[in-house]
Amino acid sequence: xxxxxxxxxxxxxxxxxxxxxxxxxxxxxxxxxxxxxxxxxxxxxxxxxxxxxxxxxxxxxxxxxxxxxxxxxxxxxxxxxxxxxxxxxxxxxxxxxxxxxxxxxxxxxxxxxxxxxxxxxxxxxxxxxxxxxxxxxxxxxxxxxxxxxxxxxxxxxxxxxxxxxxxxxxxxxxxxxxxxxxxxxxxxxxxxxxxxxxxxxxxxxxxxxxxxxxxxxxxx
Numbered sequence: 001x002x003x004x005x006x007x008x009x010x011x012x013x014x015x016x017x018x019x020x021x022x023x024x025x026x027x028x029x030x031x032x033x034x035x036x037x038x039x040x041x042x043x044x045x046x047x048x049x050x051x052x053x054x055x056x057x058x059x060x061x062x063x064x065x066x067x068x069x070x071x072x073x074x075x076x077x078x079x080x081x082x083x084x085x086x087x088x089x090x091x092x093x094x095x096x097x098x099x100x101x102x103x104x105x106x107x108x109x110x111x112x113x114x115x116x117x118x119x120x121x122x123x124x125x126x127x128x129x130x131x132x133x134x135x136x137x138x139x140x141x142x143x144x145x146x147x148x149x150x151x152x153x154x155x156x157x158x159x160x161x162x163x164x165x166x167x168x169x170x171x172x173x174x175x176x177x178x179x180x181x182x183x184x185x186x187x188x189x190x191x192x193x194x195x196x197x198x199x200x201x202x203x204x205x206x207x208x209x210x211x212x213x214x215x216x217x218x219x220x
Contacts, residue, residue, distance in 0.1 A: 112216040149179040149208040159197040
């Protein structure tokens with residue numbers, strides 16, 4: 001009986017060892033396939049990462065070029081604005097020099113040689129004006145007495161579909177620049193528009209002792 005029991009133990013051990021060996025072979029046989037699949041996935045991930053880096057580099061380059069183009073455009077806009085201001089100043093100077101030339105007839109007195117108005121670029125409820133006033137005309141080279149007067153602006157507006165007139169300076173507001181000249185005077189300034197109003201025209205009036213000496217109208 002002891003001998004039979006020993007034989008059974010040997011047989012069972014052999015069976016268990018054989019099963020474990022077969023199981024181990026099956027497991028080790030599947031491992032190479034999983035390793036190959038993982039390697040393929042890692043390669044795909046690396047390829048996608050490289051593609052993403054290339055696209056990011058292209059995007060960065062395009063963004064840099066766009067910023068450079070915007071900067072160049074802003075620079076050109078500033079240069080254009082400065083050039084327009086210079087042209088306007090030259091036109092005013094030309095008008096002044098032309099007015100200084102001798103002319104036939106009596107052109108003495110006060111004259112508005114240039115008057116322009118425009119909306120303020122930074123504030124839609126503010127209007128700017130530029131004015132060139134001259135005394136003398138054909139007598140501009142003569143000795144002239146100093147002229148002192150007052151400046152008045154009359155603004156024609158549309159508000160809520162109705163015409164409105166605004167006279168400046170109004171009571172309680174700051175006075176407009178005073179006039180004091182012998183030959184000519186340039187004046188620049190700004191005034192506020194009522195909320196919801198649209199300016200149609202602005203008339204400048206030159207007064208002396210309450211009497212109208214010169215006037216001119218400009219449109220924005």
